[in-house]
Every structure is written in structure tokens, then in C-alpha cells.
Amino acid sequence: MSRRVVRQGMLTLADLSYRLARPLIFRLSSAQEAHERMLAALRWADGQRWLIPLLGRLRGLTLPPAPVSVGGVVLETPLILAAGLVKGDGFASEDEALAAVNAGHNIMPGWRSIPALMGLVEFGSFTRWPRLGNPGVVTWRDVHTRSTQNRVGLRNPGARAAAFFLAGRRDRLPRQFGINVAVSPGVSDPQQQTDEVLESLRAFLAAGVIPTWFTLNLSCPNTEDDPRGHQTADEARQVCGAAIALLQEAAGGRESITAEGAEDTEKAQRDIASSSVHSPRLGVGAYGHTLPQIPSPRDAVARERGAGVRGFSERPAGRIPPLWVKVGPNLSDDQYRALLRVFAETGVRAVVATNTLPWPAPDDPTLTAGVGGGRLFARALEVVALLQAERAAHGHPVDVIACGGVQDGATFRSFAALGIAVMQYWTALVYRGPLAGALIAWEGGL
Numbered sequence: 282m283s284r285r286v287v288r289q290g291m292l293t294l295a296d297l298s299y300r301l302a303r304p305l306i307f308r309l310s311s312a313q314e315a316h317e318r319m320l321a322a323l324r325w326a327d328g329q330r331w332l333i334p335l336l337g338r339l340r341g342l343t344l345p346p347a348p349v350s351v352g353g354v355v356l357e358t359p360l361i362l363a364a365g366l367v368k369g370d371g372f373a374s375e376d377e378a379l380a381a382v383n384a385g386h387n388i389m390p391g392w393r394s395i396p397a398l399m400g401l402v403e404f405g406s407f408t409r410w411p412r413l414g415n416p417g418v419v420t421w422r423d424v425h426t427r428s429t430q431n432r433v434g435l436r437n438p439g440a441r442a443a444a445f446f447l448a449g450r451r452d453r454l455p456r457q458f459g460i461n462v463a464v465s466p467g468v469s470d471p472q473q474q475t476d477e478v479l480e481s482l483r484a485f486l487a488a489g490v491i492p493t494w495f496t497l498n499l500s501c502p503n504t505e506d507d508p509r510g511h512q513t514a515d516e517a518r519q520v521c522g523a524a525i526a527l528l529q530e531a532a533g534g535r536e537s538i539t540a541e542g543a544e545d546t547e548k549a550q551r552d553i554a555s556s557s558v559h560s561p562r563l564g565v566g567a568y569g570h571t572l573p574q575i576p577s578p579r580d581a582v583a584r585e586r587g588a589g590v591r592g593f594s595e596r597p598a599g600r601i602p603p604l605w606v607k608v609g610p611n612l613s614d615d616q617y618r619a620l621l622r623v624f625a626e627t628g629v630r631a632v633v634a635t636n637t638l639p640w641p642a643p644d645d646p647t648l649t650a651g652v653g654g655g656r657l658f659a660r661a662l663e664v665v666a667l668l669q670a671e672r673a674a675h676g677h678p679v680d681v682i683a684c685g686g687v688q689d690g691a692t693f694r695s696f697a698a699l700g701i702a703v704m705q706y707w708t709a710l711v712y713r714g715p716l717a718g719a720l721i722a723w724e725g726g727l
């Protein structure tokens with residue numbers, strides 16, 4: 282039997298099974314309950330050594346490699362699970378988060394099982410400091426429009442604990458993955474904002490966790506922060522310029538931070554490895570501010586492995602990643618144009634459009650909850666079309682990655698018709714099931 286026939290058979294079976302199971306899942310559990318159960322299941326799955334190769338095999342059969350060049354890297358496949366699923370538990374303080382890592386807890390459910398099954402994943406968003414997120418019910422479904430709504434509120438363990446956690450599992454991380462770092466909600470001083478973003482990036486670099494790409498999330502639609510506040514040209518120029526400077530500094534002042542050209546990045550790898558804890562170069566902010574040093578993650582790693590500090594004597598695999606930026610769907614046309622110009626000027630390699638659409642929460646219209654899926658699709662398509670036109674008109678070297686309502690072959694083709702090669706999805710998981718990415722790729726003709 283050819284691989285194509287096997288793939289078709291498996292995807293048809295997966296699609297049919299989920300179509301049958303979905304009404305029952307929706308009837309038996311609210312979106313909130315389903316989300317919590319899924320996280321519990323992922324926590325369990327991550328720990329099953331026998332299961333991970335099986336999930337990997339399933340992915341191999343349903344989502345074959347289809348390399349695509351985008352945003353300064355060559356990705357294995359064009360579909361990426363968007364930020365927000367594999368982001369980790371919330372904590373009240375960094376000490377608590379680090380203690381949990383040291384105690385060997387799985388603070389990031391899905392870190393192993395999700396990439397094994399679904400392929401490319403953007404981990405995060407991670408903010409500089411841990412966040413507990415919003416209390417109560419924070420996720421909803423609108424089945425009629427195949428949409429989700431959430432006000433999770435950037436719950437996450439904070440960049441440093443996330444970096445330590447992933448560093449302790451570096452040898453089991455997927456070959457390619459992204460890390461999404463978000464601006465800190467509620468921080469209005471642009472300099473502090475920039476410094477916190479730099480500290481977050483530095484935490485991963487210093488721990489030797491080198492993703493395939495970093496995404497800087499400038500939009501925080503479901504926190505009580507002004508979702509547009511960080512997406513002005515001035516603030517974007519400052520934070521993106523500083524982030525790119527840090528990445529180039531880490532690469533030894535090199536311009537090239539792409540996946541290609543391993544030889545070119547040898548020195549960058551050595552620089553990062555040797556700067557792992559006390560690099561004076563990485564310890565100074567791009568704007569001359571001295572930033573807190575990242576303490577050694579060796580304790581966490583040693584404890585996690587039960588012996589030695591294997592991993593930190595090794596060079597980080599790979600190269601210095603490019604920076605992508607994620608924007609919201611509710612900016613004016615002029616704001617998108619100005620941002621794209623800033624991204625081109627500062628060296629951002631791709632823009633992810635878009636995050637969720639801020640909307641009154643179903644249970645309390647005075648609160649904001651971000652809409653994804655069907656109700657976001659039309660606006661995301663508009664924004665992507667505008668960015669693509671602007672990019673073509675000015676020759677900006679910034680790729681556009683579509684995100685917003687990609688759920689099937691039709692939505693995939695709508696973005697592809699605008700020249701989009703790579704797409705992110707989240708809500709599709711709810712309506713198409715765990716093989717959503719593979720189904721979309723198949724239906725999209727990949």
C-alpha cells in the first residue's frame with residue numbers, strides 16, 4: 282500500500298472518529314472543563330515513554346515533511362500549532378515556579394506529547410515573570426461559528442522557569458520548535474518593557490534552549506492591558522530593535538541568524554554556550570542598562586536528571602534564531618503599515634497575523650476575551666491581505682504567517698491564495714481534533 286493511501290485512510294478515520302465523538306465531548310464538558318481535562322491528559326502523556334514513539338509514528342504517517350522557507354528558517358512543515366496550548370502552569374512567583382522545576386514537576390503539560398503528535402509547535406507565551414492568569418471560567422466555545430473565546434490572561438510560569446524546565450529536557454525537545462515571548466501586561470514604561478523582553482530572551486539563550494524561531498507577542502487581548510498599547514511604531518521599534526541587537530550580539534555580532542549555513546553559525550553556538558551564565562556581554566541591556574544576571578540552571582538540571590549536569594557542558598544545538606512578531610487583528614491600516622516598516626527596518630523576519638480578536642466575554646460583557654476560529658477568520662484574512670500588499674509594494678523582507686480561523690482546506694486555500702506559505706492554528710484543535718494540523722495540510726493539498 283502506498284504511503285499516500287495509508288495517509289488518506291488514517292486521516293479519514295481520524296476525521297470521522299472525531300466528528301462522531303465531538304458532540305458527546307461538547308455535551309459532557311464545557312470548554313473550560315475540556316481544556317482542563319486536556320491539560321491533565323497531556324501531563325500524563327508526556328510521562329509515558331512508550332507513548333511518545335507511537336505518537337511520533339502517527340505523525341510520520343499523517344503529516345509527512347513538506348519543507349518550506351519562511352521568516353529566516355526552513356520549516357519541516359507549513360503548519361504550526363499556535364502559542365497558547367503548550368505554555369505551562371501559572372505561578373504566583375518565580376521562586377515557586379523554580380521550586381516546582383527543581384522538584385521535577387511537569388510544569389508544561391504537552392511539552393513532549395504535543396510536538397510528537399502534531400509537529401511544529403510554538404511554546405508560550407512566556408512573560409518575564411510568572412502569571413497566574415485570570416480566575417474562574419476563562420475559555421468558551423461558539424459551536425455555531427466554530428469559534429473559541431478565551432481570557433486565560435497569559436497564565437505561564439515565567440520565562441526563566443520555562444527556560445530551566447526546557448533546558449533540563451533539551452535532549453528530548455523536538456528538532457524544530459518556536460518560543461513565544463510576550464510583553465508584560467500592565468508595564469507601561471517602554472524601557473522596562475524592553476528590558477523585560479530582553480531578559481526573557483536571554484533566559485532561553487543562556488540556558489541553551491535555542492528554538493528554531495522566537496516570536497515576540499506584542500498583543501495581549503485578554504489581559505486588562507490596552508491591547509494596542511504595545512503595537513505602536515515607536516514602541517515596536519524600541520523593543521524589536523533591542524531584541525534583534527541581543528540576538529545578533531549572542532551570535533557574535535553576525536548578521537546571519539538563519540537556519541541555513543551551519544558553518545556560519547558555529548561561532549554563534551560557541552558564544553552562546555560560553556555565555557551561559559555570567560556573560561558580561563549578555564548581561565548588559567542594548568540601551569546600556571545592566572540587567573539582572575540569570576543564575577545558573579545547573580541545580581534544576583542536576584536534580585531533574587538525578588546526576589551530573591549533562592547538557593550544560595554541551596554546545597546548544599542549532600543556531601541563533603530569527604525574530605518573528607505577532608500582532609493583533611484590531612489595528613488600523615496605517616498602524617499595520619507603520620509596523621511592517623519598523624519590522625523591516627529592525628530586522629524582524631516574519632509577522633504572525635493575527636492574535637485573537639478582543640470581544641466582550643460571554644459571562645460578563647465588561648471583561649474582554651479574545652475570539653479565535655470562525656469569527657476571527659475574515660478579519661485575519663483582511664489583515665494578511667493588507668500586509669502582503671504592503672510587503673509587495675515596498676519590498677519589505679518580512680514574511681507573513683497567517684493565523685486566525687485556519688481550520689480546513691477551504692480556509693487554508695484562502696490564505697494560500699494570498700501567497701501565504703506557513704500558517705498557525707489553535708481553534709482547529711477544538712473542532713477538528715488532535716490531528717487538526719495533518720487534516721488541514723491534507724485538505725489543503727499538501
Ligand SMILES: Cc1cc2nc3c(=O)[nH]c(=O)nc-3n(C[C@H](O)[C@H](O)[C@H](O)COP(=O)(O)O)c2cc1C
Nearest residue numbers: 363364365405406431636653654685686706707708
Ligand atoms: C486558550 C487560548 C490561549 C491562547 N494563548 C495565547 C498566548 O499565550 N500567546 C499567544 O500569542 N496567543 C495565544 N492564543 C492565540 C492563538 O495563538 C491564536 O493566535 C488565535 O487563537 C487565533 O488562531 P485560531 O483562529 O486558529 O484559534 C491563545 C488562544 C487560545 C484559544
